[in-house]
Amino acid sequence: MAMAFFSTFPRILNKFKFTPISSNISKPLLSLPFKTFSFLASDASLAEGRVGFLGLGIMGTPMAQNLIKAGCDVTVWNRTKSKCDPLLNLGAKYQSSPKEVAANCDVTFAMVADPESAIDVACGKNGVASGMSPGKGYVDISTVDGATSKLINEHIKATGALFLEAPVSGSKKPAEDAQLIFLTAGEKSLYDSVAPLLDIMGKSRFYFGEVGNGAAMKLIVNMIRGSMMASFSEGILLSKKVGLDPNGLIEVLSQSAISAPMYSHKGPLMVKSLYPTEAPLKHQQKDIRLALALAESVSQSTPVAAAANELFKVAKSYGLSDADSSAVIEALKAKSQDSA
Numbered sequence: 383m384a385m386a387f388f389s390t391f392p393r394i395l396n397k398f399k400f401t402p403i404s405s406n407i408s409k410p411l412l413s414l415p416f417k418t419f420s421f422l423a424s425d426a427s428l429a430e431g432r433v434g435f436l437g438l439g440i441m442g443t444p445m446a447q448n449l450i451k452a453g454c455d456v457t458v459w460n461r462t463k464s465k466c467d468p469l470l471n472l473g474a475k476y477q478s479s480p481k482e483v484a485a486n487c488d489v490t491f492a493m494v495a496d497p498e499s500a501i502d503v504a505c506g507k508n509g510v511a512s513g514m515s516p517g518k519g520y521v522d523i524s525t526v527d528g529a530t531s532k533l534i535n536e537h538i539k540a541t542g543a544l545f546l547e548a549p550v551s552g553s554k555k556p557a558e559d560a561q562l563i564f565l566t567a568g569e570k571s572l573y574d575s576v577a578p579l580l581d582i583m584g585k586s587r588f589y590f591g592e593v594g595n596g597a598a599m600k601l602i603v604n605m606i607r608g609s610m611m612a613s614f615s616e617g618i619l620l621s622k623k624v625g626l627d628p629n630g631l632i633e634v635l636s637q638s639a640i641s642a643p644m645y646s647h648k649g650p651l652m653v654k655s656l657y658p659t660e661a662p663l664k665h666q667q668k669d670i671r672l673a674l675a676l677a678e679s680v681s682q683s684t685p686v687a688a689a690a691n692e693l694f695k696v697a698k699s700y701g702l703s704d705a706d707s708s709a710v711i712e713a714l715k716a717k718s719q720d721s722a
């Protein structure tokens with residue numbers, strides 16, 4: 383069934399600088415061709431579209447803001463209601479539960495903390511599934527494991543609605559700057575339909591087929607990220623201990639073959655022991671934990687990630703769960719002191 387909602391994208395896109403984003407779209411092997419503006423414009427006559435957004439944390443807030451700024455008709459919900467206020471001030475509508483948002487919107491996005499909250503919001507009492515019906519779509523952007531995503535898919539599909547998992551790579555600033563990378567899987571027709579909305583919030587999007595594949599890709603990316611952060615932390619502390627300026631290390635890395643934006647962005651703050659939260663440490667540890675379970679399920683050895691996970695667990699035990707993931711360096715400092 384064609385969703386009436388999606389026909390209104392031309393109205394939305396006319397208000398949005400569309401060309402720079404479409405020109406940045408990457409061309410992954412498994413992705414199908416990007417829908418052109420003219421294709422969308424041909425559907426221009428149908429009804430008004432309504433977008434729901436659940437979960438207004440570090441990531442959800444700027445993503446929903448970008449949809450509103452692009453002219454979308456957005457309805458929000460967050461467990462802690464006060465976090466809706468900045469969005470309501472921008473013109474968003476409010477509903478009192480995920481069920482009510484889903485019932486009042488054509489497509490609903492969710493960006494919540496972890497598998498437990500994703501299941502709760504989608505399948506729990508007054509959850510999304512109880513407000514879904516044929517012709518609607520549900521897009522879960524939260525980082526979860528494949529089993530969670532498949533469970534949510536089953537609940538949504540049972541209502542006749544469509545499901546897409548769409549976790550993102552990219553943190554707070556890319557979310558603010560609409561530079562996220564969507565790693566999607568699930569119902570292809572929903573992927574095609576929501577592509578213009580993903581392009582409002584991100585710089586590129588990938589489609590990986592069956593539900594679970596997007597979740598797996600995201601967990602693998604973040605498993606690598608966690609190992610990089612742990613190794614980088616060791617390097618900063620080692621450079622200091624041998625009398626080198628860690629800022630020099632960061633500069634050398636930035637010009638090297640192993641340069642990563644994360645090192646240049648977070649490194650100078652880590653040297654000053656500052657960890658303003660962009661990607662919470664508790665979520666990074668959750669992602670490595672889920673990646674390790676994924677690896678175990680296929681008997682893939684991941685000793686480097688396992689070691690990084692231990693370090694993140696130590697950092698959590700020091701009360702750093704809500705600090706930025708770069709605070710993992712503190713776990714190594716404490717170890718050094720213990721052994722001194």
Ligand SMILES: NC(=O)C1=CN([C@@H]2O[C@H](COP(=O)(O)OP(=O)(O)OC[C@H]3O[C@@H](n4cnc5c(N)ncnc54)[C@H](OP(=O)(O)O)[C@@H]3O)[C@@H](O)[C@H]2O)C=CC1
Nearest residue numbers: 437438439440441461462494495499524525553660661665
């Ligand atoms: N921050 C980052 O750099 C990135 C994060 N991610 C992933 O995106 C997701 C969100 O991350 P982020 O925005 O940083 O996280 P935050 O911790 O800032 O926000 C978490 C959101 O989930 C909601 N939530 C938590 N538990 C429940 C529950 N039981 N029921 C309903 N809502 C709940 C919170 O509501 P409340 O306000 O009431 O607490 C909040 O809206 C996570 O899965 C994370 O791994 C992905 C890419 C980058």
Ligand SMILES: O=CCCC(=O)O
Nearest residue numbers: 525551552553604661
């Ligand atoms: O899940 C968090 C990832 C953050 C990032 O991609 O920099």
